[in-house]
Amino acid sequence: MICPNCGSNMSDKRKRCERCGNDLTIYKKVLSASNIFYNDGLARVKVRDLSGAIISLRKSLELNKMNVNARNLLGLVYYEMGEMVAALSEWVISRHFKPEDNDAEEYIGKIQSNLTKLESLNQAIKRYNTALGLAKQGSDDLAIIQLKKVVSLNANFIRAYQLLALLLIKTGEKDKARKYLQKISRIDVTNTTTLKYLKEIEVAAAAKDLSSNPEAEKPSSSGAIMPISSYREDKPNIMAYINLVIGVVIGLAVAAFLIAPTIKKNMVSSGGDSGYTDTNYTAEQIEQKDKLITQLQTEKEQLEKDKKELQAQIDSLNSAEDKDVYAGLMEATQIYLAELAKPKNQQDLVAVADQLAGVDDTGFETDAAKQLYSELKAATYPKAAKTHYDEGHSLYSKGKYEDALVQLKQAMVFDPEDVDAVYFAARAYHRLDDKNNAAVYYNLVINDFPDSSRVADAKDYLKEVQE
Numbered sequence: 001m002i003c004p005n006c007g008s009n010m011s012d013k014r015k016r017c018e019r020c021g022n023d024l025t026i027y028k029k030v031l032s033a034s035n036i037f038y039n040d041g042l043a044r045v046k047v048r049d050l051s052g053a054i055i056s057l058r059k060s061l062e063l064n065k066m067n068v069n070a071r072n073l074l075g076l077v078y079y080e081m082g083e084m085v086a087a088l089s090e091w092v093i094s095r096h097f098k099p100e101d102n103d104a105e106e107y108i109g110k111i112q113s114n115l116t117k118l119e120s121l122n123q124a125i126k127r128y129n130t131a132l133g134l135a136k137q138g139s140d141d142l143a144i145i146q147l148k149k150v151v152s153l154n155a156n157f158i159r160a161y162q163l164l165a166l167l168l169i170k171t172g173e174k175d176k177a178r179k180y181l182q183k184i185s186r187i188d189v190t191n192t193t194t195l196k197y198l199k200e201i202e203v204a205a206a207a208k209d210l211s212s213n214p215e216a217e218k219p220s221s222s223g224a225i226m227p228i229s230s231y232r233e234d235k236p237n238i239m240a241y242i243n244l245v246i247g248v249v250i251g252l253a254v255a256a257f258l259i260a261p262t263i264k265k266n267m268v269s270s271g272g273d274s275g276y277t278d279t280n281y282t283a284e285q286i287e288q289k290d291k292l293i294t295q296l297q298t299e300k301e302q303l304e305k306d307k308k309e310l311q312a313q314i315d316s317l318n319s320a321e322d323k324d325v326y327a328g329l330m331e332a333t334q335i336y337l338a339e340l341a342k343p344k345n346q347q348d349l350v351a352v353a354d355q356l357a358g359v360d361d362t363g364f365e366t367d368a369a370k371q372l373y374s375e376l377k378a379a380t381y382p383k384a385a386k387t388h389y390d391e392g393h394s395l396y397s398k399g400k401y402e403d404a405l406v407q408l409k410q411a412m413v414f415d416p417e418d419v420d421a422v423y424f425a426a427r428a429y430h431r432l433d434d435k436n437n438a439a440v441y442y443n444l445v446i447n448d449f450p451d452s453s454r455v456a457d458a459k460d461y462l463k464e465v466q467e
Contacts, residue, residue: 030064031063031064033063034064037070038067041060042073044056048189050187050190053077054074057070057077068098071093071097071104072090072094072102072103072107075090081158082154082156084121084154087107091107124150124160127153128150128157128159128160130447134146139437139440140170141409142444150164158188161184162193164177165181169197174201176362179360180362181194181201183362328355328356329359332359333376335352336380350388352379356377356381361373381414385418385421388408388421389408392424405428412425422445422448422449423457423458426438
């Protein structure tokens with residue numbers, strides 16, 4: 001232990017400094033408390049309670065800013081959450097307090113040695129800041145495009161995922177937002193912002209179910225609270241047909257028991273000389289009834305067995321449908337294969353790209369599905385981007401600026417790096433005298449594509465719309 005007064009090394013068991021005589025009792029309690037908070041933070045990290053770990057580690061550093069272990073662990077937590085700048089800050093401070101034999105040196109070295117990844121993380125931060133500005137200005141669609149690029153550059157950037165989910169909730173795409181939130185909840189299981197957004201989605205879904213089924217709100221006669229079932233798409237009700245068959249069989253049995261004997265008895269009594277007595281007819285009828293009962297009982301048991309088997313199949317189908325996240329991908333694949341069968345000059349890959357754009361790949365669990373999705377994007381997105389851009393530029397040249405914006409924005413979806421699409425979207429807004437949106441897109445050209453030949457013109461036009 002080092003004396004905080006004179007800086008001399010001494011035994012941890014000493015209550016006073018041997019050199020300056022300073023009382024170390026309180027100082028030792030502070031160090032002990034700092035280590036307790038560090039151990040609590042470490043325990044939370046092991047169960048991926050990263051938000052709780054940050055609180056504990058910060059308290060540890062408040063008590064002892066030179067607790068190198070706590071500072072290094074805090075940097076690792078920030079790194080896991082995608083906060084590269086905060087992580088490097090903690091490691092640099094840690095290295096300052098302990099220049100030698102410090103794990104922070106290794107962490108910094110690994111990041112600096114991979115320049116490609118460092119540049120990727122840097123671009124992710126810049127794009128996040130751009131998306132945040134776009135969201136504040138109300139350009140939600142453009143902010144979503146930027147944020148999707150951010151999370152592809154930094155897969156653990158929790159703040160970017162949260163902002164993306166918030167914008168998706170705002171635009172009504174709650175299912176996609178839920179999948180993004182569930183993904184980052186596996187990184188930080190107790191992040192209050194993530195849990196708050198998930199709760200809002202669930203509350204909104206429950207309210208929607210309640211409004212679509214107002215009868216569910218009425219209490220039952222027994223006073224019990226009935227659960228509100230979630231919406232499920234209507235499917236053919238096989239059980240109705242089975243119940244119908246059983247009802248018909250039971251009806252026939254009732255007719256055999258009650259109606260048929262009466263009719264036959266009347267026929268016998270009216271015939272007079274039919275050759276049968278009432279006693280003989282009754283005995284014969286009883287025998288027939290016994291046979292019919294046995295037959296009906298057998299049929300009923302078989303129907304019950306078939307009913308259980310069909311119900312099991314329905315349940316398995318329902319379960320498969322709930323987990324089927326590949327339907328959109330399969331449909332896009334079928335369209336792509338159908339187009340490949342056509343002559344090359346007749347192939348419409350734009351239709352494949354449009355279908356693929358609606359596929360949410362966050363739920364893909366198999367490498368085969370992810371690879372297929374990537375290959376389809378690589379095969380169709382460039383063609384779709386060029387087609388939409390050419391159509392948008394043609395409409396812009398004809399003065400149809402609103403129609404041009406639709407095509408140009410679609411081109412940006414398929415190729416976010418197409419500076420020409422962004423530039424002409426800005427020009428279209430400028431022509432429509434929508435100066436706010438024009439400024440947004442001009443700034444995108446300037447900030448995201450600084451090496452483009454479009455930057456000089458974008459700066460000049462930006463001055464015009466800001467005057």
